[in-house]
Amino acid sequence: MKLKEYLAQNKKVLLEKWFDRIIDSYPADSSSFLRNEKNRFNNPVGYNISHDIEFLFDSLLGGGDDDRLNECLEDIVRIRAVQDFFPSEAVAFILLLKDVLREELAERLSERQLVEELLAVNEKIDRLGLRCFDAYMKCREKIYEIKANEAKMRVYKLLERTNLIDGKSANGE
């Protein structure tokens, strides 16, 4: 069976395992909530991760448009960029899929064609990893921009009246 067919047929199981690995990066006492609470408003972290990784997985099979792909990556990175992670840990979720695939296909790693296909998929995953890095930097830069803007808006009217600011510069325009 070709790798693409395997991925398509085993999508549900692979996604579950990938999701579990990502959730394992959170403290043990919280992982059961993040894994099991299905209401998207009660558990935005678990819900967003589980939905976005499905799109990312499909993209490996060749589906989906590029903008949506970036959105999904950014959705997850935006959350992890403000949680208690090192930068490397925050973006590593994408690489966990490689571990899952390697383990699930362990018995077939002697098949040359499959290995070649797997290398190609891994390369795609690596590229997504690099995009995650871009997304992470974008989020962190945003945080510092927000901090600077907040300081201005807090006393916006006073600064405006003392001519230390005008409306456009306060809004970063």
Next chain:
Amino acid sequence: MSEKSKKPQEIIQTIDYKPPRKKWMDPAVEFRKGTFNYSASVDKLKYLDLPFPRKWQPTEDDWQLPDNWQEIIHKGFKDRLNKYRSFRVFMDICVRCGACADKCHYFIGSGDPKNMPVLRAELLRSVYRNDFTAAGKIFGTLAGGRKLTVDVLKEWFYYFFQCTECRRCSVFCPYGIDTAEITMMGRELLNLVGLNIDWICTPAANCFRTGNHLGIQPHGFKDSIDFAVDELEELTGVRVNAPINKKGAEILFVAPSADYFASPHYYTLLGYLALFHEIGLDYTWSSYASEGGNFGLFHSYETMKRLNSKIYMEAKRLGVKWVLGGECGHMWRVIHQYMDTLNGPADFLEEPVSPITGTKFENAKSTKMVHIMEFTSDLIKHNKIKLDPSRNDHWKVTFHDSCNPARAMGLIEEPRFVINHACNHFFEMPENTIKEQTFCCGSGAGLGTDENMEIRLRGGLPRANAVKYVHDKNDVNILLCICAIDKATLPPLLEYWVPEVDVGGIHEMVGNALVMKGENERATDLRGTPYPGKEGSENV
């Protein structure tokens, strides 16, 4: 995120995405940049006569605690257990059923188990068991007891300043444990050894000195209000009167000070001014009671009492009949639940009656202070003002129930009633994120500083997530709220999570929609944004 990055080789060798399995009793906390607040400045602590003013920061190993700090905390704990029966009950009664565990916005956004309200309370409860219960004294950790060590104290500081006292968890507690009051006790105990944060103590000291958080003096206050009067005239063509310190006025109006110096609060101020003028209200501002907010609530009972006292003092000095309060959040927890016994009874005031409709505000019979949302919805109900909601057609609105008006005073329907009359396009967020179950902005209770931004963005995720839902589904482009902290902290929150959505106050919408006698045709809304087809036209 951490300040220090690992070298590539270290990452390859050590990478392990599973956090270490730690027991909750292990108190070690890492103070990473972005996840804590700076300590209170020495001069502000001195100004408020608070104990042990000194220079220190949470990131330092030595917090320069007084030698007998354990004794001080133990005594403080004992005093509070004796003084507040509720505190003792809250310490004893929890059965750790877990109903509150996944209700805290900080837990939901961070996945940090010590942000579960039950576990946050356990940080205090474990010391209570160890020091004040027979089982804890004999069996120690086996009975869930912990000794009060420096690390435990640091953990208290870390987590009690990671609770916004929003009380969402309390809604779900079958015993009605008020976790906010546990946090308040935790913070009071920390204060006893001089551990507090600047974002609470500086506004509190300023407020004690001049009457408002920024320390604006009476002439500056008058200047701010006069400026708003001028600007409102430019926008509407109507010159309103905004009396300050007017003796013998019928009503004293108290609003959060951010309304007159911050954005987008300011547009709500314009709304108040337009409304009061239009109905011919006999009212006055006070240059000393120039702050509705009370950061004493986030500090200690004593500080809350000192800051709150100015409202009744000014009401008495000016000889008003009753007090009207503006769009503020925690201010209403203080007024509704504490003011009557803090500084009351205000028997020199009269039971509030609307001079326009004759409605008696019986719910405020004792405090003599009415929420502006009750007041305005009553005006609308009696057709006393004319509103043209089409002037808000550029806004697709949703409403964030601010924690304290919703949960501490049950103000659920009035804001919606006003919005529905002032706006044509109102979309509710999902039921489990609004009304009594509303999600906090993540920055209340004195935690809205920029050094604490990552905690705020985590804590605000559940709220922003629901806003994003109505934005995607209904094109919502403004989040209304009735709290000054919300108006200050939701814009940065949404800038991160849902940048297409603005933030505003309900009285800003009222001010836009209000048809005023003698007004010019409005070319812009109160923000100065031109209405479609009016771009480039002069507004005077």
